[in-house]
Amino acid sequence: xxxxxxxxxxxxxxxxxxxxxxxxxxxxxxxxxxxxxxxxxxxxxxxxxxxxxxxxxxxxxxxxxxxxxxxxxxxxxxxxxxxxxxxxxxxxxxxxxxxxxxxxxxxxxxxxxxxxxxxxxxxxxxxxxxxxxxxxxxxxxxxxxxxxxxxxxxxxxxxxxxxxxxxxxxxxxxxxxxxxxxxxxxxxxxxxxxxxxxxxxxxxxxxxxxxxxxxxxxxxxxxxxxxxxxxxxxxxxxxxxxxxxxxxxxxxxxxxxxxxxxxxxxxxxxxxxxxxxxxxx
Numbered sequence: 001x002x003x004x005x006x007x008x009x010x011x012x013x014x015x016x017x018x019x020x021x022x023x024x025x026x027x028x029x030x031x032x033x034x035x036x037x038x039x040x041x042x043x044x045x046x047x048x049x050x051x052x053x054x055x056x057x058x059x060x061x062x063x064x065x066x067x068x069x070x071x072x073x074x075x076x077x078x079x080x081x082x083x084x085x086x087x088x089x090x091x092x093x094x095x096x097x098x099x100x101x102x103x104x105x106x107x108x109x110x111x112x113x114x115x116x117x118x119x120x121x122x123x124x125x126x127x128x129x130x131x132x133x134x135x136x137x138x139x140x141x142x143x144x145x146x147x148x149x150x151x152x153x154x155x156x157x158x159x160x161x162x163x164x165x166x167x168x169x170x171x172x173x174x175x176x177x178x179x180x181x182x183x184x185x186x187x188x189x190x191x192x193x194x195x196x197x198x199x200x201x202x203x204x205x206x207x208x209x210x211x212x213x214x215x216x217x218x219x220x221x222x223x224x225x226x227x228x229x230x231x232x233x234x235x236x237x238x239x240x241x242x243x244x245x246x247x248x249x250x251x252x253x254x255x256x257x258x259x260x261x262x263x264x265x266x267x268x269x270x271x272x273x274x275x276x277x278x279x280x281x
Contacts (some may be wrong), residue, residue, distance in 0.1 A: 079096060083118060
């Protein structure tokens with residue numbers, strides 16, 4: 001059983017464009033329609049998923065959040081305004097997640113206990129934020145990316161779920177890192193975002209099957225990745241590639257994944273499993 005997860009954010013809220021929150025009202029809001037597209041796809045295969053929702057989206061579209069919950073999906077938190085955790089101090093982080101958690105819970109009518117940082121931005125410089133998450137009532141985090149990119153990630157981080165040990169203390173919050181396949185000691189990312197859009201489907205299917213021999217995998221997607229009608233902005237070639245490349249293939253690949261593999265919400269995937277504690281350095 002693999003986890004299917006959705007990071008609910010609109011196209012202009014991503015860190016690709018890095019627009020300040022004060023400008024968000026200038027842009028066309030498309031998150032509701034694109035999220036409904038994903039809900040329809042999941043409903044077709046009777047699959048429930050975990051939806052990591054921005055507090056800002058919950059505030060603006062509470063009826064959408066209620067619908068996600070009503071359709072049986074797991075409700076989780078993706079922060080307040082898609083700010084990188086590397087750009088916040090501990091106090092700012094605590095305040096933002098407390099506010100976001102409350103907004104999402106008010107909209108969904110359920111308790112929120114799972115968290116994912118925008119752009120996977122928990123790493124060695126801010127591991128203490130895992131302690132804050134635990135103190136604020138979160139039981140599971142999915143914010144560590146076990147490879148480095150220019151934006152985030154932790155080279156050599158565990159690829160299996162684990163309980164973090166920080167400064168000699170074992171936390172009670174479970175960390176479920178993004179799914180990669182280790183090949184000769186090197187991580188191959190394939191399970192979501194640009195990696196899923198860019199790679200041929202046969203590679204994705206092969207990699208997820210290899211992962212499944214030893215552990216549960218996790219797929220992630222954003223609603224804007226199934227929205228071919230979103231505005232095309234001027235940006236650097238790298239940003240345009242990262243954000244727009246093969247938006248036309250996302251739905252097709254997700255459809256095939258849902259046919260070829262079994263998926264469930266993250267909470268169901270980890271239920272009744274035992275995990276080791278690992279020291280983070």
